Amino acid sequence: MSIEVLMPALSPTMEKGNLSKWLKNEGDAIKPGDVIAEIETDKATMEVEAVDEGVLAKILVPAGTNDVPVNQLIAIIAAEGEDVSKAGSAPTAAPVAVAAPAAAPAVHASVPATAHPDIPAYDASGEIPHGTEMVPQTMREALRDAMAEEMRSNESVFVMGEEVAEYQGAYKITQGLLQEFGPRRVIDTPITEHGFAGIAVGAALTGLRPVLEFMTFNFAMQAIDHIINSAAKTLYMSGGQMGCPIVFRGPNGAAARVGAQHSQDYSAWYSNVPGLLVVSPSNAADAKGLLKAAIRNPNPVVFLENEILYGQTGMVPKMDDFVLPIGKARIARTGKDVTIVSFSIGMTYALKAAEELATLGIEAEVIDLRTIRPMDVDTIIASVRKTGRCITVEEGWPQSGIGSEISAQVMEKAFDYLDAPVIRITGKDVPMPYAANLEKLALPNVGEVVEAARAVTYR
């Protein structure tokens, strides 16, 4: 019985990779555990191991092939004693192919595949000069460019964090920065979040402008004392003498299948703190314009990114200096029937739901907060006065969440305009489970948003 070797995934978010090298030739004997090939993505390399004994009968994807989809057949191993020439013609069901009955990572099923979707248009509502050329870029590249541009124009800006320099960033956001700016300004730290956050805050108190990367915001909990007690409160405590121009940035919220300790959304946590600005972009252009603004801002900014969005491509204005205002929401889609407010990855659910609602004849207005603190309440209220309905969407927990705050604001400022109660769509009120099926249930989905919109519009 021959065995099919499929293109493996390095991570649940991987969709394709390059087959860089075959380490065995056709006809070679293979033992379980033997490395037969090397595959590669922009982030990592991995060795493909044989699962069973046999002979490498056929190589179906030659070395050097790029963009091989996960689960594509790449080789066939013939069982010992089997006729190699016959193998490959009719491979039987094989151990490797048994893969992923239930565990197929359908986690963010509602998120568009990053590959080459139609790149969403970016309507900047007057934030970009008319006629500006737009170029496609991933959020990853946009963030990197934002840092690089600010580092070029201001000597005080430096980047610090775990694996940001030589490794080029755990999620490759700082790619190329060490090469351009050198180790004085792109600094690898030991795994010591509390300590290096304090060091960066101290440096910022003297007027330097650190951009501090947390490998993920889950690890910023080690450092949260400095973010809140040292960075956010010093200006006030010093009677306005001593500011803290620092950016704390990194991926926030759930990635995929990384479990409870690596999947928390901290938007609401930082949103609670006076003295902080909190930004959380949903697309490449906003990421670029807002990160540049954050680096220039004289206050501590918590800049919450999202790992799943890093690889997504958006249109980014080609400008020498594209800076967006902090504290201003963006109307991502106009409509008259219901207002959907979201931010970051929540926007993918919100926009998909709006499309579905359109087919039902419900016109949703979708607001991307972009900045969580200060919140652009005016834009929300203006929209709710028009639609009379409001739904919030976020991956974080329900109690005291961003949706709770929006709901309170709407009640205080637009109560008389409401035709239905505000509905909060949130992550479920549980630590993130690891099991694929439970993780899917724990996250919000497009269906929930659509249902909520139908409920508040009574349709």
Added chain:
Amino acid sequence: MAVAAKAGSQNKSSPGKAGAARGARSLTRRTNGPVALSKDEEVSAYRDMLMIRRFEEKAGQMYGMGLIGGFCHLYIGQEAVVVGMQMASAKGDQVITGYRDHGHMLACGMDPKGVMAELTGRSGGLSRGKGGSMHMFSVESNFYGGHGIVGAQVSLGTGLAFANHYRNDGRVSMTYFGDGAANQGQVYECFNMAELWKLPVVYVIENNRYAMGTAVSRASAQTDFSKRGVSFNIPGEQVDGMDVRAVKEAAERAIQWCRDGKGPYILEMQTYRYRGHSMSDPAKYRSKDEVQKMREEHDPIEQVRRRLIEEWKISEDELKAVDSHVREIVNAAADFATTNPEPDPSELYTDILR
């Protein structure tokens, strides 16, 4: 490259030395190399390390097949550390570690099926599918996790020792962490309290030379981790963590120190991880040659295997029998982990409070 030098010299001289030690193995006297193991001990070390190796290889394969998701940190190369430690520890002693935890669980005697099914996120997993690779626990086996936050287990492990001291029950906490974790601030807060209060904890620093892509020398001002307790008066030793005999011998000393009420003890295990940090790894921060050299010259399993054949005259067939027994167990675990159902959707809301 202390590991290389040490292990190399032992290998050269081991047959004669071990032969001498064999006759006198009831003595605690140290020969030039580490104290030799008995035949039974060698066989069981071989089997236990092989179990971890095969289990991890299988986990790596299953990850590639999409059956395991998220992060998956393999222990391949470091097997002698936890196996040697367990040989010296007693029932009731606790174990706690970080996210590179599969080997520790197997060494604690936890069911390979339950571990593998947790990796695949199934209802039969040790955390019923809710924890995943990095988060598993066993009250029965005194295994306290499985922690995803680098360094957190050091404080928790010190807390286990606090409880032992409080109850005066003679137990010792084996608290494992990496060379990278050793730089976290909470480690030193705990070192201070552990020594101040004479808590029975063995801090096992698994120095595998890298924290993700960062070599020890790029992250640590003091790269001799056995000295990390000096300013707190905690004794420490550097141990050849590729040699299960050396690990066991040092572990006995450290554990006895703790049981005697003398406080904490630090063991820096000089070891090596063959695989990437997690499944995805840029593999650019070290050379292929370096990895190859470690595998060929210092493999912890191969060292035992060689002694079993050369000194204990165990036949290839006998070893093959051990191999296939291990493989059967691992295959059964993989089958279970593939066919076992996912947790019931109602499980989403259970176990949040009790």
